[in-house]
Amino acid sequence: MNSTNQKNYHASHKPVIWSLFAAGGTVTALLLPALIMLMALAVPLGLMSADLFSYARIQDLLSNPLVKLAVFGIIFLSLWHAAHRMRCTMHDFGVRADGVVAILFYGVASVMSLILAVALFF
């Protein structure tokens, strides 16, 4: 093998971010419209009783560790999907300061993930 033909492969964070984006996009597509309808719209539209959304009832639902884990997973993936897509969209809107944009959106996603974990598990 001629050394000039060798490619230099280097580690990239792209597969990690991309897999979070793709998994997040799918989970979001499957579940988010239902979650928005359920949590934010069903009661004001008169489709469901507000009693179903009492503190005690939510407490009861979240007492199941599987529910907790699912809630964490869904919101975590949605956050990172949105953060990555917004980073790319800022480029489409003509913002070329990608470093700053990445820090901003991934920063918000990190902080939100941390608050989510603390609220659910601590």
Next chain:
Amino acid sequence: MKQYNGHFIRPADKYAWYLKKPRYIPYMLRELSSLFVGLFSCILVWGLYQHSQGEVAFNAWTQLIWNQLFWLNLLIFVFAFYHSYSWFMVTPKAMPIKFKGKRVSGVTIIGAHMLLWLIASVVVFTLFVIGA
């Protein structure tokens, strides 16, 4: 025309190019759906945080999202719905499937995803109402 290394560059409006052709608009709306997806994720994180702070804090959150934030949530729902729709419409390109050596048709792949979306939505409501 501008030149770069001897190549001509087509001048493009960096900030408003997507307004030039009607077919760019759905693309931009699709990408922009992520802003609303992110916003609602943050609203849910906020609600779970409020829940961890006790009953008064949690009830304040539900009252706020059901009253003052109702129209915002409706807008979020429209964009989230468009995200789902557009996400599943590209699945034949993003995830081509072969079955017994033959390519599965795009309509079948899209249909299967839409059906899965419907089932997942029903499951979310059912689990919430009966209490998982």
